[in-house]
Amino acid sequence: MAAKSSILTQSNQVRRAIVVGGGLGGLMTVIKLCEAGIPVDLLSLVPVKRSHSVCAQGGINASVNVKGEGDSPYTHFYETVKGGDFLANQPPCKGMADAAPGIVFMLDRMGVPFNRTPEGNLDFRRFGGTLFHRTAFAGATTGQQLLYALDEQVRRYETLDVEDDRGVTVPGEKMVRKFEFWDLAGLVLDDSGVCRGVVAQDLKNGEMRAFRGDAVCLATGGPGLVFGRSTNSVINTGSAAAIAYKQGAIYANGEFIQVHPTAIPAADKLRLISESVRGEGGRVWVPKDRKDRRHGRDIPEAERYYFLEERYPKYRNLVPRDIASREIFRTVIHEGYSAEGEQAAYLDVTHLCKTAAGKSAVRKKLEGVLEIYEKFAGADPYENPMKIFPAVHYSMGGLWVDFEKGADGSLKPGSARNQATSIPGLYATGESDYQYHGANRLGANSLLSCIYGGMVTGPAMAAWRDAQPQSAFDLSSTLFDTEHKRRVDEYAALGSRSGSDYSVNPYQLHEKLGEMMLQKVTVERHDAELDGVLSSLQDMKAQWRKAAALDPAAKGTINQPTVFLRHLDGMLALAEVIARGARDREECRGAHYKPALDPELHPDDPKAVGRDDARWLKTTLATFDGEGPALRYEAVDVSLEPLAKRDYGKVSAAKPPPGEAAAQGPANT
Structure with a gap:
């Protein structure tokens, strides 16, 4: 490992790193850089607390096993790669699962108001693709609570002065400088193709500015707006990743787009109904009679078709998301079932709310998400089954990033290769990279991968910075001016x-x-x-x-x-x-x-x-050839667990649509 390099250049300029994106991945990267003593410029398209991480509802996975079910980090790792249909490189997934319990305990110490059991232990709920209670949660606003906790840590660094190598304060320089409402316009690459900074635009006044950085990280989220309507924030255009791609970065596994099974059907923005609703006992169903147009609350139990439970009796309503979405799509689009004649199925918690105590328990754990349904659908979900349909939700694909395998089979700590894109000096983390989810992400692994990715990216950027013979701050201004x-x-x-x-x-x-x-x-x-x-x-x-x-x-x-x-x-x-x-x-x-x-x-x-x-069994690698994508492929690292059938216990085979043409696609996804 290279010796830690100076905070100051020979001309006494502070050597800073750059993080673009103020969600969980970006904030965790900033924190780890600051812990390494490296000052950071943090650029965000919106106020940091409005980053898309704030929308995550259900929870964060960690195999703490407080319920004594026999869960373990290795089981979490295996179910992650199985849930991703074995397309994820296994060492990064193992590193993430191993680190997960410590991450949840760290967040707890930061003050995240996680739900607890009557005994005072952290509470955990079930999510899709597992039979274990593995998901720590803060009601139904987990993303918001995590984002606010990390931002408070970053705000502390905003108040701390930069100190030089002798411990002397550098006047006017803070450890973190936050630039909100700034939009990435381009990367600054030197003649060797090394990323030396960025050009960004202040959306308040139009000013363009070049920022120098001895390492740069993109933590800018996914490309949901490519699909028009999605559960993503309207800021999630994928623009920053696209800029990097068009300047030479490899984009990996772009074809893998997660469609979440339960969102509120709408003509504009689609609102997520979290998997936590099913984790707490919510049930998906349609009327058995395809012509039944009655309100869901008026349909007796015997006349309801709980198709996920019938087809997957072991996992029931908590099969992985891609499977649940296909089953809902097939049932509604191809088989002709509906909710009141609309292109939708029901997600129902009313059976949990028959008593005052039951309703109170549901409200305690799910109030945030059920309030969203009531506000935008205009119906009380405690009394009425919710109408839902699949919606574009997440990108498993993203910027290709590297990793270095460690002796324990996971990631080598502090390696400059970890989370590094194909452009030297440029890193990516969070949903803007492709690393952890393969062909399908398990619910509640997103918040985990963002935070773990940031914990890996910060030290990797520090190692890269310390190994460079020349700082970006010592380069001629011509490169940045151009x-x-x-x-x-x-x-x-x-x-x-x-x-x-x-x-x-x-x-x-x-x-x-x-x-x-x-x-x-x-x-x-x-x-x-x-x-x-x-x-x-x-x-x-x-x-x-x-x-x-x-x-x-x-x-x-x-x-x-x-x-x-x-x-x-x-x-x-x-x-x-x-x-x-x-x-x-x-x-x-x-x-x-x-x-x-x-x-x-x-x-x-x-x-x-x-x-x-x-x-x-290959990762798709897309490079921009000046007109569009040129594709090639690389092998997937399956060195820790052998390939296996991705089986969730389906008992009834799918049937082709009876005499129907292929559907044109989900109108509400």
Whole structure:
């Protein structure tokens, strides 16, 4: 390991690192960098406490085993790779599962108000893909509580002065400088392709600024807005990852998009109904009579079809998310069941609320999420079954990141390779990387992977920084001025788009993109439709070049439609990565499902291979070739556990839709 390098350059400038993104992954990275004595510039598109991590509801996984069920970190590790259909590299997953109990105890010490048992122990609930109570939770607002706790730690570092190598305070320099409402516009790469900083734009006044950094981390979340309507915040465009991809970073496993089984159907933003509702006893059902249009509360128990419980008697309503979403989709779209004639199923907790004590217990654990349903659906979920349908929720894919395997089979602590992208000096963590979830993420592993990823990324960035012979702060200003000017000119060119040459409305173009991706690249995928998507994306990219800045900006001012044009360019780039990866992957694995290749539907078709480990136990690697994605593949590290069938005890085989054409896709995902 290289010796720790100085805080100051020869010209007495403070050597800082950069973290872009203020969610859990970004905040944990900042904390670990500060613990290593490295000052940080933290850039966030929104106020840190409005980062998308705040929306996470259900909990965080850790095998603490307080209920004496025989759970262990190794079981957690195995169920993570099994839940991901064995597409995740196993050493990082083992490291995450091993660290999970300590992470939960750390968060508890930070003051996260986790629910507790009557004895005072941390309480744990069940989530999908396991039979153990493994998920620590703070009601139904766990993400918010974790985010606020980590931000309080970062705010402490905002007040601390930087000290030089002698312990002397550097005047005017704080350990953390927070830049909120700043949007990433580009990376600063030197002649060797090393990331030396970023260019970002202040969304309050339009100012572009180049930031120097001796290591840079992107913790900017997923690309949910590529699909138009999703459970993601409207800031989740994937723009930062797309910028890195177009500047040379590899994007991995883009085709693996998680569709959450339970969201509130709507024509605009989709609101999540957490898996915690099912973890606390909520049941999914539809009326047995396909023509039944009665209100859910009026349908007797004997006339209800609890299809998940019948098809998966062992896991019941807590099968992994990709399986639950496909079953709901198949039941509603293909088999013709509905909730009051609407394209929906029911998620029901009313049976838990028959008594005052039962209702109080449900309120204590689920009030946050049930309040969301009541507010946006206009019905009391304590008295009425909730209408739900699958919705785009999470990206297992993201920027490719490296790892170094340690002696214990997990990650080597402090290795500069851990969480490093293919661009030297650039790191990624949280949902913007691909590392921990394979082909499908288990519920409550997201908050864990964000925090664990940050705990790994901070020391890795410190190791990279200490090994560099020259600081970014010692480089000529020409490098930074050139990238700054390029991004200023790019923004000005976008902002000047007006007149007859620019007739395309970018918001309408985005709506068209979202509906297409939603209908054809989510729960079920068909090669002919994917070919059409890829063709349409070429047309849309041409339309983007004709898209207008609806409110042309004066130089040096901020203009939201112009910023949106920049984000839309990134969304189109990632949409092509996702669609191309889906088209080329000829198998069914996790969230990537092609009915034509399902042996349950086509038992006599030799092409219906299902999961094909011989050909497709590979990570998809997409690089930008100047026009679009060029794909190649790399092997998955399965050195710790052998491959096995991903079996959750299904007892009834799927049946092909009776005489129906292939569905066009879930209208509400």
